[in-house]
Amino acid sequence: MSHARRILVGQLWHEGHSFNPVATVREDVSIVEGEAMLRGARESRTSLSGIVAVCDALGDTCVPTLAARARPGGPIEEPVFQEIADALVEAAAKGGYDAICLDLHGATLAAETGDTEGVLLTRIRDVVGPDMPIAVALDLHGHITPAMLDAATIVTGYRTNPHQDIFETGERAMRLLDGVLRGRAVGEAPPCAVATRLPFITRGNDETDQGPLVALGAMADRWRAHPAIVDVSVFNVQPFLDLPGMGQVVVAYDDGSGAAMDACREIAEQLWADRTAFQQQLPSVEEAFEIARHSEEVLALGDQGDRVIGAGPGDSPFIAAKALELAPDLRVATGIFDPEAVKAAHAAGVGATLDLGVGASINTGLDPLRATWTVTSLAPARFRNQGPYMHGVEADFGPAAVLVCGNVSVVVTTRAPNIHDPAFYDALGIAVAEQDIVVARAANHYKLSFRDCARCITVDTPGLTAFRPQDLPFTCARPFYPLDDVAWSFDTAATVHRRGA
Template identity: 60%
Template structure:
């Protein structure tokens, strides 16, 4: 007998409504066919979990495509339309029993803020109302009613930093398997909570630690099929962005109780989601006196939070206040790479670097020696996104005193020590290195550097008052919002 077949695919990009750098073809890795499945089998993503679980359960995976890009500005609309068309065309051929996808959930395109809702709506129109569709989502998904209505079941990461990506993909596939083997289609509800987080969102610390423990208590109750809390990416300007609690049950009604109870707990804790971070100078002073290297997470310009990666604020403090401290950082500035490449290795160039996108920041001017040129292509060591290839384009290492700045032509989504090894600056050779991340880098630098996330300016600082939000409003803390769980509740079936 032939194996039952599952249509599988991936779309992973986290968007920022106020980052003007369009995510175009040179920033998006697209794989199809068997190469996509092979990568899933040897890497550590939610899509890896989907494929592994499907094959373990005896299904044949029918791959559409996997499209991955670093977080950043909106995906080029034409490219997004091509990706959606590929999914719809494959789905229209039929010959499969279910669909299981990894979607980030916070992808945006130039003309569409609810891209996953658009994709799922077009898929549903193609395959009809009875085809089961399961989706694995990032914890920071911009969950929309359209997404939830067009999927049969959706489940999200439960950890921040995201240590359970593979498990989430596996869970999505097992929930689909449950339906395909005769279980009743679960009934879903969602409660939207209108506030923006301003930090303190890690699930191992308060207030999320207690909230996540309460979610686990709900998951243990009879009748609840699945439950996800979405701390929606806080830089998307879309209707009902904020927080969301999505729950499914077997018809017992417990999903509504769980969703509304946890939404109320989130709302009551809304002003606890703030944090005070150390300054760059304080962190570098600690690194100077440490026998172990430090890794500084750049809170204000974290590419993993969809920033442009063009800030040089950490480099500025290092150069001006710690000129003898071996510090390596990274910045996006294609024009500077071109100038350094034209000058050549060993030459000294007087250049201003950085602030090429975010004009509210300041560039850093110095006399730099060009010490290395090459291509910033490597494979993440993990555990976060282990086995996934990264490519930050051509690079130039510019050195001033003990400071090394790696300048790249593609936006550098640095969250793994393999990057610094690839550009000839291994972590162990420095007193401090910089990650373009505030949370997830802690997973991959564990054991090689002391992680400290520092307070810096930029598009990804938790300062919503500095961003021109419009469609999301009214939202706390930008507006005086009167809210109850009943106001945010939506029954999906």
């Protein structure tokens, strides 16, 4: 009887934004190691959780390394990334396991390293040798590079946006790895990959349950049902990365029959044909106010222009300012990154009145929201997500304060508030049910966790995560559509195709 397999597992999750000047520092990164890492995975719903769950179900032993997580934002300070990468590579170099399964984002960005996942996986491949099976679970918005595909045996991405299958993607990565191990035991070759990049970025209209991705997803599903196809992923890329080779990527794996080439071609050509459809017209904040006035439901407004979940800084006071100006009758709650306002509130104390401007220290083209505020609460913005998106994962946005002016409540935080779960407001004593409007620092994923307590509407707002690429100083990533008149056709000679280790 064969021995129980040992699977080295780890996680690095951060989504970067090349134009967000606020660096992700060591204090922003949660690192959990050893058995505590596995315990946390079993109590949450990340891709690492799915990996561990399948290992447990198969009777395999998880060999823990570390789980490093940071909210989306500016580039990780280079020494911090190198510290995490060194730890993962050192663990891989020790040996004593049969395969590796990792939960990576795919769009992690460091100050001096753009292709962080490619660098990390290459370093791991260098120490484990060419024959070690490596499977990776990735975000649908990963920046997929040749280095990543060359180093990993197989990569697989989320299939939904909003991301409802994060846990399931981890499960799939581990089951694909199990298939590689079983195939190797009987002398089968590992999967053969074909990948192609399309030089364009989306500008919204990229949810998978509506718009052009519905038909594209159905096409991918038909190929996944093909007996020779091992897996197919379509990566829509984080559109705020100024990196070489940035764009949509289709990756298909087959059994060596050549079917992956056909799958990759058909999906990529349809994706390119649909490129003009990935543009969304969102309602204005003023229109949302009118909806709120005539609705019996609480409205959760996704702040498109300053999405922390899209790696924005979270300092925009735009919706709060519009509420004070145009809708003083509506009860509105939001969160704004402003460490100086937090300091002032803590120095003054609960009940104090402060005249100060809030927010707009990073997003250009916005002004601080100056008003007379009453400090109503001082508390840490720390909680565990209660909704289905990233369920059970701890969020910590540091010391915070609630400032109130009229019917507007602003939670000022010392770290960018990645608001996609009602638990954020609960942690600060703001009852969502008692508001007319609550703001989410997200455009898609908040819908999963707010849908049971609010009507979700994403609104058109300014900021670093607005889908206005013409306003951002892209250099390395160009040329790409829609900023450039760029041609593309499927070329097998220019397509990455390789046989896994």
